Each structure stands twice: as C-alpha cells, then as structure tokens.
Amino acid sequence: MKDFNALKDLWKGQTDEPKMNYEDILKDVRKSNRSLSNKIRLETLVMLAGIILFIWIWLNFSFLMWTTHVSLAILISCCLYYVMVEFLDYKSLSHSDQVLQKPDEYIHYLKEYSSSRHRFNTRNYLIYSLFIGLAICLYSIEVYYVSPLWQTILAAVFTIGWFLVCWKLMIGYRKREQERLDDMINNLEKLKNQFH
Numbered sequence: 001m002k003d004f005n006a007l008k009d010l011w012k013g014q015t016d017e018p019k020m021n022y023e024d025i026l027k028d029v030r031k032s033n034r035s036l037s038n039k040i041r042l043e044t045l046v047m048l049a050g051i052i053l054f055i056w057i058w059l060n061f062s063f064l065m066w067t068t069h070v071s072l073a074i075l076i077s078c079c080l081y082y083v084m085v086e087f088l089d090y091k092s093l094s095h096s097d098q099v100l101q102k103p104d105e106y107i108h109y110l111k112e113y114s115s116s117r118h119r120f121n122t123r124n125y126l127i128y129s130l131f132i133g134l135a136i137c138l139y140s141i142e143v144y145y146v147s148p149l150w151q152t153i154l155a156a157v158f159t160i161g162w163f164l165v166c167w168k169l170m171i172g173y174r175k176r177e178q179e180r181l182d183d184m185i186n187n188l189e190k191l192k193n194q195f196h
Helices: 002-012 022-060 066-099 103-146 149-195
Strands: none
Touching: 022 066, 022 149, 066 103, 103 149
C-alpha cells in the first residue's frame, strides 16, 4: 500500500504544463515590442538633444585649447553613432510585426536581435564609454588651464563617479532587457512546441 501511494504521488507530480493561450502570448509579445520601441525612441530623442546641445556649445563658446574642439567632435560622433544604432534597432522592431505571423522566423529574429543588443550593450558600450572618457579627458585640459586646481580635481572625481554609476546602471539595464527578450523567446518557443 505504501508503494502504491508513493507511485500515485509520483504520477500526480507528472502533470502536463498548462496550455498557453496563443492570443495572450501574442499580446504580451506585442506589448514588449512596443515597450522596447518606445524606449528606443526616447533614448534617440535624448541623444538628438545632446547633439544639438554640443553643437550649440561648440558654436557659441570660444575655447583656448585645440583639445576641446577634438573633445566636442568625439562627443558629437559618439552621440551620432548611438542615434544611428538606435534608429536601426527601432526600424528593425517596427518591421518585426510582419514576421510575427511566422513563428519560426520571429523566434529566429528575436534571437538575432537579442544577440545584437547584447553585443551593443557590452562590447560596443565599452568602446563608446572609452571614447566618451577620452573626450572628457581632452576637455579636462581646458578646464585645468582656466579653473583652480581644486575645481579640476572635483571635476575629475565627479567624472569618475559618474562613469562608475553609469556602468552599474548599464549592468542592471542590460540584465532587464535580456530578461525581457528571453521571456519573449521562451514563451514563443513554448507556444510553437504546443502546436508541434
């Protein structure tokens, strides 16, 4: 009798995964897709505002050192690069709705997109950060010549702190974005397996 109860408990634990509702999954995927698109649009607008600000500063202020001009050129180039990548991601996401009707292609698309975002948020972000750091160092030369030493040191400490905070925030951001994409992929794969 004891063996029978143990066997009965074992079979109770072997219940099938609940069937997933096709409409709910697609609604969640579209919602996540919209959320990513809105985030990218906002980031692009912020970067465009940054580009306009840097160009305005460059045109309206006189600088003593050539390094400041190089610094501003690097900052504007970094912002333009970021806008270009975000624009391409936004364009890709906006066209992904057409592929959504073909589950295998959409899952493949999401895996490729996830891989490209991971690359952008790791390797490319590191290179991007290094160039921004170089731009700030070049600008610091001007600050050093026109400001008291204590202000230069304070600016350097603030900049290092800012980079550390940004790096920490980026780790969390990258993790949340990857989790969202992984959830979309997993749900679609479960849905696909449910029909095969």
